[in-house]
Amino acid sequence: MRLESGLRFGNYAVVATLTATGVIWLMADMLKASEDGELWQAIGANMLMLHGLAAMIALVLVGAMIPMHLSGFWRARRNRISGAAMVGTNAALMITAWGLYYAGSDELRTFVADVHIAVGIALPALVATHVVLGRRSTRRADPQPASAERGRVEPLTGVVAGFVSPTRTPPPCPPPHTAEGAVAAE
Numbered sequence: 001m002r003l004e005s006g007l008r009f010g011n012y013a014v015v016a017t018l019t020a021t022g023v024i025w026l027m028a029d030m031l032k033a034s035e036d037g038e039l040w041q042a043i044g045a046n047m048l049m050l051h052g053l054a055a056m057i058a059l060v061l062v063g064a065m066i067p068m069h070l071s072g073f074w075r076a077r078r079n080r081i082s083g084a085a086m087v088g089t090n091a092a093l094m095i096t097a098w099g100l101y102y103a104g105s106d107e108l109r110t111f112v113a114d115v116h117i118a119v120g121i122a123l124p125a126l127v128a129t130h131v132v133l134g135r136r137s138t139r140r141a142d143p144q145p146a147s148a149e150r151g152r153v154e155p156l157t158g159v160v161a162g163f164v165s166p167t168r169t170p171p172p173c174p175p176p177h178t179a180e181g182a183v184a185a186e
């Protein structure tokens, strides 16, 4: 149930873009009163525009992940704790993003923005933990190497140059009608 590579890359790209634009906006916001204040204000506005675009794409991706990733692994009881943390974190980011637009008072908006930023900064570490734990649970569930890996043939040049050792093919099992097999059966 490995994610299709487009969806996997999309997830990583969107998390990286959201984090980078969010962090650069924070820097720009701190520097807006400096000498180059105008430049930083323009940078900040552009970062927020990109952030909003990435956020919309993130919503599409999370929607696609529900039938393609979440429901299957949830039923299979795999990586549930960090998976639930991923769902909770994404939900918190979406709810606080909504609050950034519609919070009624300045105090509430400041609180909502602080929560959004704190959860947002924690997101990359959570994603990394989720992926590491998820892959570990996959290895535990299926300790056999993937079939592509089993059938792998190293390029001859690599073997000759000593960079890779040749794949060891397991000896074939004795057929049941051999003398050995017959003795074992008695």
Ligand code: HEM
Binding pocket: 001, 002, 003, 008, 011, 012, 062, 065, 069, 070, 073, 074, 075, 077, 078, 079, 080, 082, 083, 084, 086, 087, 090, 130, 131, 133, 134, 135, 136, 137, 138, 139
């Ligand atoms: C918004 C929610 C979620 C997001 C964005 C997400 C994202 C991801 C990504 C990007 C990967 C790496 C996939 C790969 O390398 O092919 C992954 C792996 C994994 N996730 Fe999630 N996930 C979410 C929720 C969940 C939930 C709820 C569960 C389980 C109940 C779960 C279980 C797993 C497992 C088992 C793996 C390892 C799969 C493998 O070995 O390739 N995830 N997740």
Ligand code: HEM
Binding pocket: 018, 019, 020, 021, 022, 023, 025, 026, 048, 049, 051, 052, 055, 056, 058, 059, 090, 093, 094, 097, 098, 100, 113, 116, 117, 119, 120, 121, 123
């Ligand atoms: C699913 C994930 C996320 C969604 C849906 C989301 C959405 C949004 C939205 C809609 C805004 C308001 C933009 C505007 O005012 O034009 C915003 C602001 C912001 N976001 Fe995110 N975001 C997400 C993840 C992140 C992450 C990972 C960070 C990392 C630092 C982050 C940091 C920020 C910051 C610093 C602001 C500006 C806050 C302010 O105006 O006071 N966000 N976000």
